[in-house]
Amino acid sequence: MAVALSGGGDSMALLHLAADWATARGRRLLALTVDHNLNAMSADWTLFAGEAARAVGAEWRGLSWDGARAGPGLTARARAARHGLIAEAARAAGARVVLLAQTLDDVAEADWMRARGSTLGRVREWSPSPVWPQGRGLMLLRPLLEERREGLRGFLRARGQGWVEDPANGDERFGRSRARAALAGDPAGSLSSVIPGPVPGIQTLDDEEPCGDGSTSRGMFLDPRDKPEGDGEEKMSGDGCDPRVWAGILEVSRDVSSSALAAALVCAGGGSTPPRGERLAGVKARLAGGEDFTAGLAGARVEAAGASVLLMREPGEMRRRAPEAVRLAPGVPAVWDGRFEITATEPGWRVEAAAGRLARLCEADRRVAAGLPPAARGGLPVLIRDGVDAPVLAWRGADVRALGARRLSLALGETTQESDLFQAMHGETPPTDLFS
Numbered sequence: 475m476a477v478a479l480s481g482g483g484d485s486m487a488l489l490h491l492a493a494d495w496a497t498a499r500g501r502r503l504l505a506l507t508v509d510h511n512l513n514a515m516s517a518d519w520t521l522f523a524g525e526a527a528r529a530v531g532a533e534w535r536g537l538s539w540d541g542a543r544a545g546p547g548l549t550a551r552a553r554a555a556r557h558g559l560i561a562e563a564a565r566a567a568g569a570r571v572v573l574l575a576q577t578l579d580d581v582a583e584a585d586w587m588r589a590r591g592s593t594l595g596r597v598r599e600w601s602p603s604p605v606w607p608q609g610r611g612l613m614l615l616r617p618l619l620e621e622r623r624e625g626l627r628g629f630l631r632a633r634g635q636g637w638v639e640d641p642a643n644g645d646e647r648f649g650r651s652r653a654r655a656a657l658a659g660d661p662a663g664s665l666s667s668v669i670p671g672p673v674p675g676i677q678t679l680d681d682e683e684p685c686g687d688g689s690t691s692r693g694m695f696l697d698p699r700d701k702p703e704g705d706g707e708e709k710m711s712g713d714g715c716d717p718r719v720w721a722g723i724l725e726v727s728r729d730v731s732s733s734a735l736a737a738a739l740v741c742a743g744g745g746s747t748p749p750r751g752e753r754l755a756g757v758k759a760r761l762a763g764g765e766d767f768t769a770g771l772a773g774a775r776v777e778a779a780g781a782s783v784l785l786m787r788e789p790g791e792m793r794r795r796a797p798e799a800v801r802l803a804p805g806v807p808a809v810w811d812g813r814f815e816i817t818a819t820e821p822g823w824r825v826e827a828a829a830g831r832l833a834r835l836c837e838a839d840r841r842v843a844a845g846l847p848p849a850a851r852g853g854l855p856v857l858i859r860d861g862v863d864a865p866v867l868a869w870r871g872a873d874v875r876a877l878g879a880r881r882l883s884l885a886l887g888e889t890t891q892e893s894d895l896f897q898a899m900h901g902e903t904p905p906t907d908l909f910s
Contacts, residue, residue: 475892476564477532477573479505481523481638484575487626488618490633492573493530503532504567508556510539512548519638526635535563554605561609569612570895572603576616579623583653592649602884606746607809610877611895613884716784719879719901720869721846722813722853724785728761728778735761736772737885741878742785743773744797744812768849775849787813787853792827800825802857802872809877814855817873828854831865839867842908869909876902 477492479485489505496503505527509520520536527534539555564572576597584594599616603609618626630637646652716725724742726735735758736748749772760767761778769776775788797811802818802825809815810825828835829852832843843851856865857872868874880899883889 475501475571475573476504476506476560476567476569478560478575479507479523479527479534480640481507481519481526482575482640483627483630483637484577484580484618484623486526486635486637487629488573488575489527489532490530490630490635491617493532497531502567504564504569505532505534506537506560506563506572507534508537508539508559510552510556512552513640513642519640522638533567535567537563557603557605558608561603561605561612564612565608565610571613571615571892574614574616575618577618577621577623577626579654579657581619582657583650586653586656587649600887600890602881606881607812607815607877610809610815611880611884613889613892613895717901718846718850720874720876720904721850722787722876722878723846723850724878724882726761726783726785728764728781728783730758730761730783732758734886738785738882739772739774739776741882741885742775742813743771743787743791744878745773746812748772777847777849784847786847786850787811789829789849789852792829792853796829797827810855811853813853813877814868815875815877816855816868818857819872822860823857823871824860825855825868826858826865828852828856828865828867831856834863834865835867839870842867867909869904874903 475492475496477485477489479489492503495501505523507520507523507527509516513519524534524536537559539552539559541551541555560572564570581597584592584597588594597616597619599619601614603612603614627637643651643654646655716723719725722742722744724738726738730738732754736750736754739754740746740748753771757769757771757776760769761776761783766779767776768778770788770790773788773791774785777784777786800808800810800816802808802816802821802823804818804821807815807817808825811827816825828843832840832851835843835856843854846854855868855874857868857870858865879901880889883899889895
């Protein structure tokens, strides 16, 4: 298990709690510290965090963002870099859960900001990593959401543990700092009254996370607490997922909720930003009205016919913005088009789209492609060997895992146990006899 460690009081308290838990259970704990290089003291803070992690028996790795530069979008760039670095390091170490140290105070501050026009989303205890594809299969756990900031500092004082106080926390150019100042006088326990319940309708996962330099984190998935009207949990289709999910095809029901539809579309399209607003509402209304139609949204194609509603990569979008070819290194998983993880066993292969190459596939591969909706065929990954103009469907020469179904399951909150993150998911690979 990994823990994000900035060196501040909240993350330092979480480090100690997590280390106690890991020691009692014989678990490895990896602390990850990101130096954003945005403060003259950041290198010292990073060293402090590393020493604290090793002192409690945790492994530690310092990570550095070297793209820091002034200009528009600094906050967003720092946010994306932080999550990306943490996700890659956690996955490389074999972790599938990263602990983050948001508290009840963070929740209340975000509520204060929303009440004054901010579009921040609601921090959740358990949510997918907001970066794609680096964060694939990775969940974020926030176990301190019911704890007050001052209580955690009291815990650290009792243990003789210091922490970093970032001056950016008092810089009222930042909305979070203004909220912190406004709520500073609240007595312990009173903040729970300002935490609202889930908001119906589409809700982006805009979880905010302090990064030690005044920047914040806004994610890009959807709130799984947003359930459709009626009882029971969200069901993506009446009969389960489409048997061709291995080819990047997802299925939803006509009464799918807005949030689940948006999540399914971004998963089928392989992108990172879910659709919203009028275009999403329009597709949902057409589905609910029973209309048979095709439409494109968020890089995905919707094919609705009768009770069947299939989502797949939009071929027109692929022509306009063709996914880059990916060169494969033996034994190293690579993500292509945000939809497939491909691991080659031999050198000399690259991955490209099947579009424009279907007629040159072998007869067996053409039969496989013919079993898919016509619009989905060009979005299949093919392998091309150096110096040989003879593409093959990627499954024939590499290990291929479709990412959409698992990504959607995590986005909808269907995976609640750490152990499930390590298990193969039904349908993400093709039937064993299909490419034999």
